Amino acid sequence: MKKAGRLVLRIFLGLVFAIGLVLIFNEPIKNWLVSTMSERQMNVSRQQIQQNELAKGEFNFSKVKSINTQQVVQAAVKSDASVIGKLAIPAVGMHLPIVKGLSDTALSTGGGTMKPDQVMGQGNYALAGHYMTNKGILFSPLESTQLGQRIYLTDLEHVYTYEITWKKIVDPTAVYLINDVAGTAMVTLITCADGGVNRWAVRGHLINTTVANKQTLAVFAP
Numbered sequence: 001m002k003k004a005g006r007l008v009l010r011i012f013l014g015l016v017f018a019i020g021l022v023l024i025f026n027e028p029i030k031n032w033l034v035s036t037m038s039e040r041q042m043n044v045s046r047q048q049i050q051q052n053e054l055a056k057g058e059f060n061f062s063k064v065k066s067i068n069t070q071q072v073v074q075a076a077v078k079s080d081a082s083v084i085g086k087l088a089i090p091a092v093g094m095h096l097p098i099v100k101g102l103s104d105t106a107l108s109t110g111g112g113t114m115k116p117d118q119v120m121g122q123g124n125y126a127l128a129g130h131y132m133t134n135k136g137i138l139f140s141p142l143e144s145t146q147l148g149q150r151i152y153l154t155d156l157e158h159v160y161t162y163e164i165t166w167k168k169i170v171d172p173t174a175v176y177l178i179n180d181v182a183g184t185a186m187v188t189l190i191t192c193a194d195g196g197v198n199r200w201a202v203r204g205h206l207i208n209t210t211v212a213n214k215q216t217l218a219v220f221a222p
Contacts, residue, residue: 030069033076034137037109041097042220044083046156052082057101059116061175064102066196067130067138075108084155085120087111087127088220091149092141095222098153102128111139111189114178120153121160121209124186126178131192131200139191142200151187151204152219159216162187162204169193170201177201 044052065071075081085098087110097110106112111127118125129139151162170177177188185206193200210216 030067030072031132031137033069033072034067034108034132037072037076037079037081038096038138039222041081041083041099041109042086042095044086044097044156049084049156052084052100055082055100057082057106057113057116058103059101059114061102061114064107064128065104066192067108067132071104072108075105078105081105081109083110084113086152086154086156086220088152089141089145089149090152090219091146092144093136093222094139094141095220096129096138098127107138114190120155121158121206122185123180124178124184124188125153126188126190128190131196139189139200142189142191142202143193145202151189151202153187154212154217154220156212156217159210159212159219160187160206161208161210163207164202164204166201166203168201169198172197172199174199174201177203 081097082100083097084100087096087098088094099106099110099112101116102112102114107128107130111129114126114128131143132138132140145164145167147164147167149164151164153160153162177190187204187206189202191200192198
């Protein structure tokens, strides 16, 4: 009986140790997977973008939940994010794929489009992304942006340059921020703030449009 008791104790301690390891490495594993997916999807081609633009995407805001390891693993396994462009804010080291919709896979990979009919360089091009504890991943760098810095978008046909003109912490109900403003071409980027209680909203206005080529696309390289 004593031997059986010791065996049970060893098994229990082994389980506790294993759980402890999972808890310790859970966040680093999640961060590594997200970074890997983002970098891989930045290799998208113009042909792939054209195909992905036909995808329907998911735009139900109520289904967007805080990112977790299970969600990231599932996204990595599926590897079916519909990448339709690239986003860069070089001043804060932000280089991400733009993905159609707000599905778990999309938001585990890069910035998700918030409206189904968005067109780069026209209206209010709104993107949402997760804020990570690792400040260099997904939309976390938005917190460090400053007025006057440049935001770049590309569909690999053109490169659209925006200048940051507005930045503010807003209430989660401020969905009006993604609405178009007549006669104005801008980009709106949204992520969590204050531990998820509020949102960072960063807005830039279009100042230049150029043809996508090796020179103009260099800004999207990390």
